[in-house]
Amino acid sequence: MKLSVIVPVYNEEKTIAEVLNKLLAVKEVKEVVVVNDGSTDKTKKILTRLQHRKLRTFHKPNGGKGSAIRHALQHLTGDYVLIQDADLEYDPADISVLTAPIKEHKTEVVYGSRFLGSHSNLLYWHRKGNEFLNFLVNILYNTTLSDMETCYKIMPTDLLKKINITSQKFDIEPEITCKLLKSGINIYEVPISYVGRDFSAGKKITWRDGIDALKVIISLRWKQL
Numbered sequence: 001m002k003l004s005v006i007v008p009v010y011n012e013e014k015t016i017a018e019v020l021n022k023l024l025a026v027k028e029v030k031e032v033v034v035v036n037d038g039s040t041d042k043t044k045k046i047l048t049r050l051q052h053r054k055l056r057t058f059h060k061p062n063g064g065k066g067s068a069i070r071h072a073l074q075h076l077t078g079d080y081v082l083i084q085d086a087d088l089e090y091d092p093a094d095i096s097v098l099t100a101p102i103k104e105h106k107t108e109v110v111y112g113s114r115f116l117g118s119h120s121n122l123l124y125w126h127r128k129g130n131e132f133l134n135f136l137v138n139i140l141y142n143t144t145l146s147d148m149e150t151c152y153k154i155m156p157t158d159l160l161k162k163i164n165i166t167s168q169k170f171d172i173e174p175e176i177t178c179k180l181l182k183s184g185i186n187i188y189e190v191p192i193s194y195v196g197r198d199f200s201a202g203k204k205i206t207w208r209d210g211i212d213a214l215k216v217i218i219s220l221r222w223k224q225l
Contacts, residue, residue: 001028001079001080001099001102001103002030002031002077002078002079002080003028003029003030003031003078003080003081003082003095003099003154004030004031004032004033004076004077004078004080004081004082004157005023005029005031005032005033005081005082005083005084006033006035006068006069006072006073006076006081006082006083006084007019007020007023007032007033007034007035007084007085007086008035008037008065008068008069008072008083008085008086009034009035009036009037009039009043009047009068009086010036010037010038010039010043010062010065010068010086011039011040011041011043012039012041012043012086012087013039013041013042013043013046015086015087015088016043016046016047016086017046017050018088019084019085019086019087019088019092020032020034020050020052020055022091022092022093023084023092024052024054024055025092026092026093026095026096028095028096028099029054029092029095030054030078031054031056031076031077031078032052032054032055032056033056033057033058033072033075033076034047034055034056034057034058034072035057035058035059035060035068035069035071035072036057036058036059036060037060037061037062037063037064037065037067037068038059038060038061038062038063039062044059047059056075058071058072058075063168064167064168064169064170065169065170065172066165066166066167066168066169066170066171066172066175067168067169069083069165069172070165073157073160073161076157078157079156079157079158080099080102080154080155080156080157081154081155081156081157081160082095082098082152082153082154083151083152083153084151084152085151088195089151089194089195090112090151090152090192090194091192091193091195093193094112094152094192094193097112097190097191097192098110098112098152098154098190098192099154100190101188101190102154106188107186107187107188108155108156108159108185109153109154109155109156109159109180109185109186109187109188110153110154110155110187110188110189110190111145111147111148111150111152111153111187111188111189111190112147112150112152112153112189112190112191112192113145113146113147113150113189113190113191113192114147114150114192114194115146115147116146116147116189116190116191116192129210130147130149133148133149133174133210133213133214133217134146134147134148134149136214136217136218137174137177137178137181137217140217140218140221141178141181141182141221143181143187145177145187145189146189147189148173148174148177149173149174149177149213150173150192151173152192153176155180159180159185160176163176163179163180163183164179165179167212167216169212170212170213171212171213171215171216173213174213174216174217174220175216175220178216178217178220178221179220182220
């Protein structure tokens, strides 16, 4: 199993080096592909200094998380792929938990659920918005996911390419989930730890992203893939 990790990053000068150092120390990780999505802080300078045989870095104009992930997909060499945010909300130490069901041949797609594992308190309205969107996916796509918006998703690289993601921003999360479910893919959930941050610490997702996610969930339900 050769695992590639995509790290989309935008203005994360405080955390990007620590995230990458943790990722590069994980034995399951064979390749880390970072896409700097037009950062305006010191992120680019920090990335330029980081050198490692597993690490490849690309720079592009700002387009959103979805556009950064799509850019990275063109450069992956691993047969499995995981997405890692650059803000330390998700802990690379949990990667072995995510890969275990695949190595045991239980499934080919694993989601790390923030709500099944230990986690810090979340912003109230973010949590309620997440619960509503999750409920909607379960109703419309006949499933029982606890955390369809999680960043920690691992699957075959060819599968992620095949579902042809088009989202530019944070709505890439529900797009991936809905397209996997519509394709008949069984998603296996495992508990992960999660340390959420607030806007003062640099959190970027807002209620507008929730509206975009809602549109994706509803539009894909009756759309032919």
